[in-house]
Amino acid sequence: MSGKISSQTGLLEMWDNLRAVPRRIVDSAFRSGKPNTDRTRSTFIFGNLFLHLHSVRVHRWSLRWTTTFGLGIVCGAAFLITLVTGILLMFYYKPYPDVAYESIKDIHFIVPTGRFIRNIHRWAANIMVVAVILHMARTFYTAAYRKPREFNWLIGMGLLVITLALSFTGYLLPWDQLAYWAITIGANIAQSPREVTDALGITERFDPGEWMRLMLLGSDVVGPVALIRFYLMHVMILPLALTALMGVHFWRIRKDGGLTRPVNADQKLSPPGGDTYPVFSEAPARTYQIAAIVKGRTSQVGNGPENTVPSMPHLFYAELGLLMLTAFLCLAFSVVWDAPLKEIANPAVPENPAKAPWYYLGLQEMVSFSAFMGGFGIPAIVLIGLGLIPFVEREESGTGEWFGGPGGWPLARNSALFGLSAAIVVEAVAIRFGWIREWFPDAPQLLITFVNPGTVLTLVYASYSVWLIRRFQSTRAGAVGLFTCFLCGFVVLTIIGAYFRGPNWVFYWSPAEWPGH
């Protein structure tokens, strides 16, 4: 081209390029074309950092409503909602005693949408706790923790603990009476190993209880240092830890071969709809390339035609629907019920009754008999027991089926009846006739510390589980019994703590009977 024209073509080219900017930005984002065919959708998924936690195709069993009830996704969705609303609350919240209370009051009464955002944050947090517990129950009852998913069960337990810790730390932030006294009690539970070291007379030399309390509060009172610590944990450390573990959790689901399904899942499913293109694999003896670095056979080996559908749109629609459902629940609850805010914290006058968030009320009920066993010993036993499940129960029958394994649904139902009645009987005895100190006023403290109604229940449940293992000759039967019993015990104690305990933690049939009402 001659020099004269080229000066013009340069400008023209620039103009053309400028006009093409929007299209080219889109093109560079979707390198393999718009995700509108199965093939381009696949490349879209694995070319995208966030989407590629999904596999490109998903088994039709995993998409059945009854496989998961969407509970894992609800946990994640609720977390997302707390994250967004939490960041908004941070615009106004000031983590310093008394000032904190004023700032929450501002959020509640002055900031535009402030009360609504705060309500949503509360409700999403509550939904998350419920969903995590139900999701754990669903993975348990479908025996989805079995090989090769043992490790993901452990990761899940980490998620459970962090979820509860997030709620606990968030509870202090409003600095009202509820917050102050719940955390005072919580911090003293951390100190409760002292009951044991005191009884053994070694507290002078070895005082893990005081150490834990000091690490938690940074001081010997619930004051400014404690508030900053709880704030830091609540807005930084725990959310980051939860996000990281969630990443591992999702990643492992893929690496463990997708969701658990029964061996005969393909026969149980109806034939795929006409709008999906099943992928036929040729039952390879092994998958290529990857075999060089990965030990063992991959999950595809030996499979015939796959009963899978593309994740996009099928799985993505399901996920989006669950996110919408969770958001809807949060919004609906927030319109109807405001998050509570009591009077400003007053270290001289305990809230009476001083109740923790509802999911800790079962613990509080046990703690009201002895702090160490109720607040420390039994939770530790439960966590260790949960962690051991996938390593002790190594059977294969019933994997991926609801109440799978020997005994099936009748076993779960009977265990629930047993667990509920045992918890009610033990509590009724303790409420009606008192406990150790009322019977033997001179009982040694160690006896009072260790013989908590919770301890009795744990022993009853454990014996029941051993009996089931012998009766069914199956560890799965024992596990179903034990898990169900503990779940029922948790429910009974929580309900008693929430509805039947009034001022001075005295039993009342209903709050209407509370003195002063």
Place this chain on the structure above:
Amino acid sequence: MTTVSKPARSRLDPEPIPRRDMLGLAALWAAGSALVLAVLGMARLPKAAVVSSPSKRFTVMLPDSLQPGQAFLPSGRSVAVFRDQEGTWAVSTICTHLGCIVRSTPAGFECPCHGSSFAPDGTVVRGPAPRALSWLKVSAAGEKLVIDEGTVVPPGTKVQV
């Protein structure tokens, strides 16, 4: 280095990486221990050398009208002060169970949180509290009393003022 001829291995079953590389091992261990030391160092931070806590000593004037067995409750403090013919004493009102503030009643003390109750001398009568309420150090300063919430004295220690 001399190469010893080995039987041919499959590409899929590679040789294990030798672990005898001295320098490499030394570097790994050095980096590993540096990281461990750094973590230990950082772990010291959350435990302050001096714990910040409000002052524990305070002075009070008991009203002349205070009857034996009746509790005087200095405002803003978790202490109950008593006086009888034998002297004056102070009992901490922080429940030994989980730290709620107990109420003084004619029969002793009652905790609102989980229903522990204590005799007038602080010993546990009922409920989950593991220890008796603490008796605190009382000393005279002219007309007034100095009470030290930080110093526990044996139960029964009464001070003549």
